[in-house]
Amino acid sequence: MRQIIIIGSGPAGYTAAIYAARANLHPLLIASSVEFGGELMKTTEVDNFPGFDEGIMGPELMMKMQAQAERFGTEIVYDDVTSLELAGDVKKVTLGDGTVHEALSVIYATGSAYRKLGLEDETRLSGYGVSWCATCDGAFFRQKKVAVIGGGDSALEEATFLTRFADKVYLVHRRDTLRASAVMQDRAAADPKIEFLFNNEVAHIYGDEKVSGIGLVNTVDGTETTLDVTGMFVAIGSDPRTHLVHGQLDLSEVGTIAVEGRSSRTNLPGVFAAGDVIDPTYKQAVTAAGSGTVAALDAEHYLADLAPELLALAAPEAATV
């Protein structure tokens, strides 16, 4: 039995772990088997994380957070949570290998998952020209034409990154203005390889074995056009990963986990949520890290108020599971 289990290994999870470990709560962090480190593992330069004045590579930043959490005694397991029992004083966390871990409190920081366009051929051609990760797949599009779908920071970052390889990058956005930050917009606008196609939605993805083009529909006048691209990178946002807690934790109207005010407290005592999974708006590494701090402090207060006989179950010497 543990005092605390943290689920998730992005900025929220690791920051919660740093705080919980420094409070001598001996946290166990479930990092996932293949997605450990979270979204930043798929990015390149991160220029907006305070303290790194020259910027830092996303994966390196996550390795540093992990090392910092481990330095204070966080134990990390590289597996996936398959089910959760969050009601009651003792929470149960079941992993992919069948192991069941118990704890008096849980911080849920699973982040979000890439949103799909919802087209039939999108899944079929995923990995064959349709991609959600420019840093993983961009290099296969040397001297090719590609399209990036979306209008936020990640779409513009992907478009700018892809100009390293591709001859031409179309930025397809369904509105006439971008959500991306001014600095990202300026950078993309100044790039001669990037062409903006506003007010356009993807209606078709063509190709038998691999992507050979995409069909666009103008959202204003209905005009249809075809782009002869061999790659399509989808960056239209993400949805909170809540499937493990459906029916246990209350969700907000927009599908994030509902928390009380500015705290991380969910509807269940001893269960706290942090990071993108509670945040429909900001979704930054720094805000997630801040949110992880809040969750660790909330959990610490919760544990401090528990009955001594419960806490005794999770004494460090009993924390063998």
Add this chain to the structure above:
Amino acid sequence: MSSARDVTDASFQSDVLESEKPIMVDFWAEWCGPCRAVSPILDQIAAEHSDKLDIVKLNVDHNPETAMKYGITSIPAMYVFQKGEVVKRVIGAKPKPALEADLAEFLA
């Protein structure tokens, strides 16, 4: 990094296409985070099923010819070859149970 044996453009014919056993090639690159994430899982699967399936890796940066020949556009890409033909394609890092399910016919 993975302990799987490296294959190259030069050795692909003899190592992979002429392999007696079914053999899975993990197309990967240094800069690919998901590739690094999945490689220890592939090592585990290789160790547990060494009698049924060989698993090797091919660095796409160093061996562009083979990567291009098989139309790799997304990594990690894990292709199973049998008698010189691609018989199964798995793309993207997945947890061990999901990979084992994808590869079930070669592990049984």
